Amino acid sequence: MKAVIGLEVHVQLETESKLFCGCSTDSEGAEPNGNTCPICLGFPGAKPKVNRRAVEHAVKIARALDCEVQPRFYFSRKSYFYPDMPKNFQITQYEMPLALGGHLLLDDRRIGITRVHMEEDPARLVHVGGSISSSLYTLIDHNRSGVPLVEIVTEPDLTSSREARLFLRKLSLILEHLGAYDPGREGGLRVDANVSLEGGQRVEVKNITGFRAVEDALNYEIIRQESMADMGISVMRETRHYDAESNTTSTLRLKEQEEDYGYITEPDLVRIDVDEAWIARLESEMPELPDARIQRYVEESGVPRFQAGIMVNTGLDLSRFFEESIRLFPRPGVVANWIVTFLLKSLNYEGLSLRESKVNPETFVELLALIEEGTITERLARELIKEYVGTGESPRALVERRGLASAGRDELGEAIGEVLSDNRKAVADYRAGQTRALDYLLGQVLRRIRARGDPVEVKRLIREALDSE
Amino acid sequence: MSDHWTIDRGLVERIAKVARLELTEDEIEKFTKQLKVILEAFRELDDVDTEGVEPSFHPQELSNVLREDEATPWSWDPLENTEHREGRYFKGPRIQ
Numbered sequence: 001m002k003a004v005i006g007l008e009v010h011v012q013l014e015t016e017s018k019l020f021c022g023c024s025t026d027s028e029g030a031e032p033n034g035n036t037c038p039i040c041l042g043f044p045g046a047k048p049k050v051n052r053r054a055v056e057h058a059v060k061i062a063r064a065l066d067c068e069v070q071p072r073f074y075f076s077r078k079s080y081f082y083p084d085m086p087k088n089f090q091i092t093q094y095e096m097p098l099a100l101g102g103h104l105l106l107d108d109r110r111i112g113i114t115r116v117h118m119e120e121d122p123a124r125l126v127h128v129g130g131s132i133s134s135s136l137y138t139l140i141d142h143n144r145s146g147v148p149l150v151e152i153v154t155e156p157d158l159t160s161s162r163e164a165r166l167f168l169r170k171l172s173l174i175l176e177h178l179g180a181y182d183p184g185r186e187g188g189l190r191v192d193a194n195v196s197l198e199g200g201q202r203v204e205v206k207n208i209t210g211f212r213a214v215e216d217a218l219n220y221e222i223i224r225q226e227s228m229a230d231m232g233i234s235v236m237r238e239t240r241h242y243d244a245e246s247n248t249t250s251t252l253r254l255k256e257q258e259e260d261y262g263y264i265t266e267p268d269l270v271r272i273d274v275d276e277a278w279i280a281r282l283e284s285e286m287p288e289l290p291d292a293r294i295q296r297y298v299e300e301s302g303v304p305r306f307q308a309g310i311m312v313n314t315g316l317d318l319s320r321f322f323e324e325s326i327r328l329f330p331r332p333g334v335v336a337n338w339i340v341t342f343l344l345k346s347l348n349y350e351g352l353s354l355r356e357s358k359v360n361p362e363t364f365v366e367l368l369a370l371i372e373e374g375t376i377t378e379r380l381a382r383e384l385i386k387e388y389v390g391t392g393e394s395p396r397a398l399v400e401r402r403g404l405a406s407a408g409r410d411e412l413g414e415a416i417g418e419v420l421s422d423n424r425k426a427v428a429d430y431r432a433g434q435t436r437a438l439d440y441l442l443g444q445v446l447r448r449i450r451a452r453g454d455p456v457e458v459k460r461l462i463r464e465a466l467d468s469e
Numbered sequence: 470m471s472d473h474w475t476i477d478r479g480l481v482e483r484i485a486k487v488a489r490l491e492l493t494e495d496e497i498e499k500f501t502k503q504l505k506v507i508l509e510a511f512r513e514l515d516d517v518d519t520e521g522v523e524p525s526f527h528p529q530e531l532s533n534v535l536r537e538d539e540a541t542p543w544s545w546d547p548l549e550n551t552e553h554r555e556g557r558y559f560k561g562p563r564i565q
Contacts, residue, residue: 015538022541032557037543053538074526081489083561096526125561132564139558142547260487270531 001197001229003222005164006114006156007214008192009171010149011181012121013057019120019148020048020091020269027143040120040146042087048268050075054118054148057180058098059274059282061150062116064174064289067102072273075118075266083138084122084145092119092151094263098274104171105291111167112155121147132241132252150180156194161218164193168211169313173290176316183315184355195221197229201237205249208242217242221249293319301332307340314344317354321361329365331372338368342382346389358392367395375405377454407449412458415448416465430466438462476505 015025021039024030038046062069074096077089097117104111123145127135152171158164172189175181182188191208195218203225208217220242225235240249288296290312297308311322322339326332343364347357367385370376376384376399384404388395399405407415419441420427429437442459449458481501485492492500553560 017536017538017540021543022536022539023543024540026540033547033559034557035542036547037545041547049534049536051538052535055535072532083564086559126558127563135563137563138561139555140561141558260483262487265526267528270529270534271527272535273532 001226003159003161003218004156004196004198005158005160005218006194007152007154007158007164007167008194009152009154009168010121010190010192011061011152011172011175012185012188013054013148013150013180014182015051015053015057015148017051018146019051019054019118020146023146025147030143032139032141033143035143036145041142042085048091048266050269050272051148055098055272056282057148057178058116058118058150059279060178060286061152061175061180062099062102063279063283064178064286065099065102065104065113065116065152067099067113067116069099069274069279070096071275072096072271073098074271075269076263077266079262082122083140084125086123086142090120090122091266091269093117095265104167104174106163106166106170109157109163111157114153114155116150116152119149119151121145121149131243156196161215161222164218165211165215168214170290172211173313173315177287177289177293179287193218193221195225196235197222197225200225200229201235203235203237204239205242206239206252209244213242213244216244216247217249220247224249297322297332297336301326301336303332303336307336310340310344311336315354321354321359321364324361325365328361329368331368334368335365338364338385342385343389346386349386350389352389357389359389360392363388363392363394370395370399374454375399376452377406379454380404380452404452406452406454412445412449412453412461413465415445416458416462419444419448420462420465420469427466427469476501476508480504 012025017023018025018035018040021037023035023037023040025035027035039048059069073093075091076094078092078094079089081088094117097115099116100114102113102116104113121144124141124143126139126141128139129136154167158167168189168191172181172183176183187209189210191211191214193205193208193214194202195205196202203221205217205221208214221240228235239252241252242249294305294308294312297303297311298305301308303311311318318339322335325335325339329335343359347354347359350357367381367388371378371381381395384395384398387393387398423441423444426437426440430441438459441462442455445458445462446453446455478497478501481492481497481504485497548554548557548559551559
């Protein structure tokens with residue numbers, strides 16, 4: 001049976017202050033309810049006022065997804081009763097959202113974007129003494145209340161959990177490029193997924209944080225619906241809650257009808273008009289997006305497309321790392337190859353992200369320069385990069401400290417001379433046409449120089465020495 | 470949009486449920502009657518000719534009242550007026 005999946009993606013916009021008030025959005029280390037005011041706690045008479053940067057981020061996101069930004073939009077109140085929202089309504093957008101009708105390309109698949117709108121985040125709840133339904137009471141932290149979110153709603157165009165993950169990864173990458181979203185922020189991307197099997201009722205799965213969890217949650221839900229269908233039980237339209245720890249979903253409530261939310265236009269906020277000039281200015285501020293970046297690496301730097309794709313898709317910090325590296329060491333092909341083949345592998349082995357590691361472009365390109373100038377061999381560099389990624393120590397300093405530089409001409413010449421005079425039988429065998437004798441001599445020389453040399457080059461020098469004897 | 474909603478007992482019960490109101494039998498009966506009268510009064514609006522009139526969503530004709538993105542902390546104790554607290558948290562009911 002084919003799965004039909006649509007996503008509602010909530011992304012925290014990167015701003016200094018909340019959507020409708022001047023409270024800080026940076027609550028790391030802040031005490032609970034420390035970043036609050038009468039506006040974000042919804043006190044009677046408090047007057048919200050819209051954050052310009054949040055609107056501008058949202059417009060850019062809409063344009064990056066090729067949505068039609070509406071010339072005029074309003075905010076609405078969505079009424080519901082839940083402890084995370086003391087004023088009993090959430091300020092969101094409903095009838096007249098910011099933008100409609102776009103798409104995102106996933107290779108050759110076109111995933112429709114229904115709408116993009118802005119809304120405020122509700123409070124964070126701590127369920128004391130159990131799960132959501134079995135807890136004794138809730139503790140409420142309003143530092144998150146009023147933090148600006150953008151909600152991106154897709155058409156039900158996704159057909160598998162894997163595709164949903166790829167979609168989110170690409171979406172997150174675009175938002176990161178726009179500077180509208182920080183992928184390092186915990187809970188910065190939250191997803192509700194609508195899932196049905198062809199012909200069945202739609203189930204909404206809430207509370208999925210991060211894109212790996214989306215794949216897990218969808219896998220679980222699809223299998224659950226398939227087994228129900230197998231047993232001849234029909235799937236009910238409902239809202240289910242995803243529990244990441246057990247990787248299961250459970251009934252939260254039978255789905256309210258949209259009209260039960262009693263939407264009204266938010267009377268405390270005036271409408272927002274977005275004219276062509278404003279959109280044009282914001283578009284001119286928009287940076288290069290991931291697909292264009294990959295194309296540029298291929299066309300301007302001659303990097304193979306698959307390597308360009310890996311670098312860009314890994315995240316903006318790796319793209320910047322590559323760009324800075326080729327500025328310092330202008331051989332993009334070599335740099336890309338070393339990043340994709342060796343650096344990422346070593347980071348992976350150490351279980352580090354680029355951000356967490358002590359690796360930086362200045363020291364990374366030292367390694368490449370050391371190879372190029374012949375100080376170390378490529379083979380040695382492949383060993384050293386593991387140590388470099390682990391410790392962050394400058395490769396040049398590392399080579400010096402451990403005396404790993406390749407043997408110089410003089411040292412090499414001396415070693416070859418000694419080996420040839422100590423091994424006359426092998427020399428004679430070589431002259432008699434036994435090529436294996438040359439390998440023996442090579443081994444002896446490499447031992448003497450403690451392998452600090454390129455075997456091919458050393459072999460050439462031995463042959464030269466033999467010929468001129 | 471004449472008979473999109475008919476006010477009857479079922480609708481009143483549903484509104485009460487969505488609004489988290491517990492109504493007695495008498496109240497349900499009373500409000501059903503009253504809501505019918507109210508809706509009937511609003512039906513008069515259907516007679517107005519609105520051809521060529523822009524729909525109105527908001528009483529204010531203002532637009533684009535925005536604030537710059539600056540963090541301006543509010544100095545207060547948000548918990549001082551509540552007894553429903555635990556440490557620096559507000560305390561709320563468990564989710565039904």
